[in-house]
Amino acid sequence: MSSRSSTRLLMFLVLAGFLGLVVMQCVRPPLENPPVTADLQAPPEVKRILRNSCYGCHSNETKLPWFDQVAPAYWLVTHDVKEARRHLNFSEIGKLPAAQQKAALYEAVNFVQLGEMPLHSYTLVHPDAKVSPEDLAVLKNYLHPPAPAPAPDDAVKTAADTQYDKWIHASSAALTVQPALNGITYFPDYKNWKVIATTDRFDNNTLRVISGNDVAIRAIAEHHINPWPDGTVFAKIAWAKQVEANGDVRSGAFIQVEFMIKDSQKYAATKGWGYARWRGMDLKPYGKDANFANECVSCHSPVRGNDYVYTFPLAGQLGGSR
Ligand code: HEC
Ligand code: HEC
Known part of the structure; x- marks a missing residue:
């Protein structure tokens, strides 16, 4: 192949790849943010951490940065968000009794402790969503066995x-x-x-x-x-x-x-x-x-x-x- 035709082939491939990306952008399963009906009840220092690390997927307040708006990243993220909400949705969990909300948090913190959450694919591109050891300590501290409500006396x-x-x-x-x-x-x-x-x-x-x-x-x-x-x-x-x-x-x-x-x-x-x-x-x-x-x-x-x-x-x- 002459050097001229290989340059052409390369240009063709780049153009085709680019067009492919453009076409991909048209295939967009919608990602909606339903209303926040019952947000988790927890003290501010706990909510700050969850907002920062988990709400991107486990809430009705998903905000996608521009780089997540581009397919194919968009497809992966919307899939994750839908799955995540189905399992655990902090925007709706507030309707459960306090003890049940806390029980769900116990589970969530366990996932964090085991390094399962937030998903690695997510922290790779959103490094600031990582839960630091200090944050984990705040979460665990909050979850110390809940005090039973005092009886009238x-x-x-x-x-x-x-x-x-x-x-x-x-x-x-x-x-x-x-x-x-x-x-x-x-x-x-x-x-x-x-x-x-x-x-x-x-x-x-x-x-x-x-x-x-x-x-x-x-x-x-x-x-x-x-x-x-x-x-x-x-x-x-x-x-x-x-x-x-x-x-x-x-x-x-x-x-x-x-x-x-x-x-x-x-x-x-x-x-x-x-x-x-x-x-x-x-x-x-x-x-x-x-x-x-x-x-x-x-x-x-x-x-x-x-x-x-x-x-x-x-x-x-x-x-x-x-
Ligand atoms: C576990 C986290 C935590 C620790 C530790 C902590 N605070 Fe706070 N502090 C808070 C939160 C959250 C509030 C907001 C009010 C509330 O929800 O109780 C607050 C509020 C305050 C306020 C009222 C002004 C404001 O910031 O809203 C004072 C005063 C205060 N703290 C003093 C202290 C002192 C003194 C210490 C250390 C001896 C301390 N705090 C340790 C979490 C903490
Ligand atoms: C990139 C999106 C994403 C982020 C960010 C994320 N998760 Fe998840 N999470 C998922 C998906 C998807 C699932 C369900 C499938 C799975 O288990 O992998 C899930 C499942 C879970 C489950 C299992 C719930 C059940 O009932 O099985 C828990 C608990 C959980 N996540 C906690 C958290 C916590 C806590 C954070 C923040 C520290 C977090 N996740 C951040 C996507 C995410």
Whole structure:
């Protein structure tokens, strides 16, 4: 074959291949995103991981990047998504009782641990969907045997009421609270701060309130919340969940209070926030040594884009629209 005809043959093959690809694009089994009817109920740090690594296939919120839109990749991905949804769909699992949702998560985490999920074919082209060892630890931590819901108990209720009374009336001066192990001192005044949000965790039966000092509340009013200004302090207070005989849920025994204090210079080592936690009615500083704060920083890191703060003030709390 002359060099000229072999060049022609090559050009023909390239063109045919190209046309083939173009024709392939016309064969597109549709991939729809049905409505999200009952999203999985889980704390934000757990959902972040699943959203990042699993929702691409196991949810009704599939977003295909451009390189998955091109056949034949498109065919493989749509097939996987349909199969994946049939087995496990995080957008619909929320309709199951909490215990069943958790059971499904147990299974899912096992698949991750065994290296079966997410599919390798997927992480090959979506490397950031890999579940890191830290993420796996967060998932496993969440799945510690679920706490059974507390049964109504009058004695517990009376004790909690007495405790609450003491808590709300305790004069700050009467309390001698040891500083946290990183030197941060207690904020007795936090009981008077404004509430920013409340959360309720069914998995460990706690109720939590998140409040902020004046600087935080002013920052919210002025839409100055990312980054939060120096001087901002958040408190997160947790109580055991208490079930009344009529099924009402209220706060029971005090569990802990913890704080985040913004000072970008002073707390540069912990990404601009000082962390402190005191546990129990005797307000015992948390942790073994000053390194306890590493645990806080690492679990708050997923929301670094939000200045390490999980809570977002409700739209109504922000002055004007956003
Ligand atoms: C590329 C798409 C894809 C991604 C991403 C993906 N999966 Fe899957 N998954 C599938 C497919 C397809 C199946 C069903 C066929 C199979 O078992 O290979 C499946 C099956 C499963 C099953 C078995 C369910 C059953 O009842 O048999 C579990 C559990 C699971 N996936 C968990 C996960 C978790 C957890 C993640 C995220 C860490 C994840 N998957 C990410 C595609 C995916
Ligand atoms: C397992 C993950 C995890 C760890 C560890 C953790 N936090 Fe948080 N933290 C959260 C989540 C999630 C929220 C959002 C509120 C909620 O759902 O309870 C939060 C909220 C807070 C808030 C309210 C402001 C905000 O970000 O929303 C403070 C204050 C806080 N945490 C302090 C601490 C301190 C102090 C430590 C370490 C002693 C710590 N946290 C460790 C997950 C964690």
